[in-house]
Amino acid sequence: MEPLRSIIIDDEELARDLIRNFLRDFPGVQVIAECENGFEGVKVISDLKPDLVFLDIMMPKLNGFEMLELLDELPQVIFTTAHEEHAIRAFELNAVDYLLKPFSRERLLNAVEKASLRITSGNIKDENVEKLIRQPLSGPLERIVVKSGNKIKVIPVDKILYLEAQDDYVMIYTSEGKSLKKGTMKYYEDNLDSSVFIRAHRSYLVRIDQVTTIEPFTKENYIMKLKNGTTIRISRSGMKNVRGRLDF
Helix, strand or coil: CCCEEEEEECCCHHHHHHHHHHHCCCCCEEEEEEECCHHHHHHHHHHHCCCEEEECCCCCCCCHHHHHHCCCCCCEEEEEECCHHHHHHHHHCCCCEEEECCCCHHHHHHHHHHHHHHHHHCCCCCCCHHHHHCCCCCCCCCEEEEEECCEEEEEEHHHEEEEEEECCEEEEEECCEEEEEECCHHHHHHHCCCCCEEEEECCEEEEHHHEEEEEECCCCCEEEEECCCCEEEECHHHHHHHHHHHCC
16 A cells, blocks of 8 residues: 655644654655645645645644635545644544644554545545534634635635625625635524624625615515615515614
């Protein structure tokens, strides 16, 4: 069997050095690249398509889960982190293993053996992975990461004006423009702060403080106007939300 082509992603150089040194005498793994942040990790994984990734979770710029969310194809992942509170989610993501720093050489090599067995057996798919990756680490979403070509954009939630459903994607509108993200309105309705955003229509989720007026459109339908001049349709169910939230 060919060695597992692997990448180490961790913002701490000492942590990367430790993993590389532990693997040095292990013929089953070939380290083909190292990255110090999630932005670099997305590019390198997309370019090199490794079998296995050793991934830290809490990193600047992008955390490990946000990084995985941007990948078109997921490699096998061994999480290496100092934060034990994310272990359950890591295993829900079908991670090979979750190593809590500091870990021993034996513990790491045991995880590698599990990765090798999983890959050779072909048991590497999990239909729930994409859904679970998208869950925020804790509480409501605070930012959304979007990949467009080779560029990655981090959108703070407090910059979002509204979101619009477009088939299997959601268009995110800010004062600086718009960005397309794969996902559903239900996901954003569930994970954005409900005291800040309101579902006005099956296709629209609107930041409440952006609403300036609500006006009749037809006999039974209404529209809302936003500060930037955008007009949003309000559905019947959306109108119930609006009446309850905006005292209309």
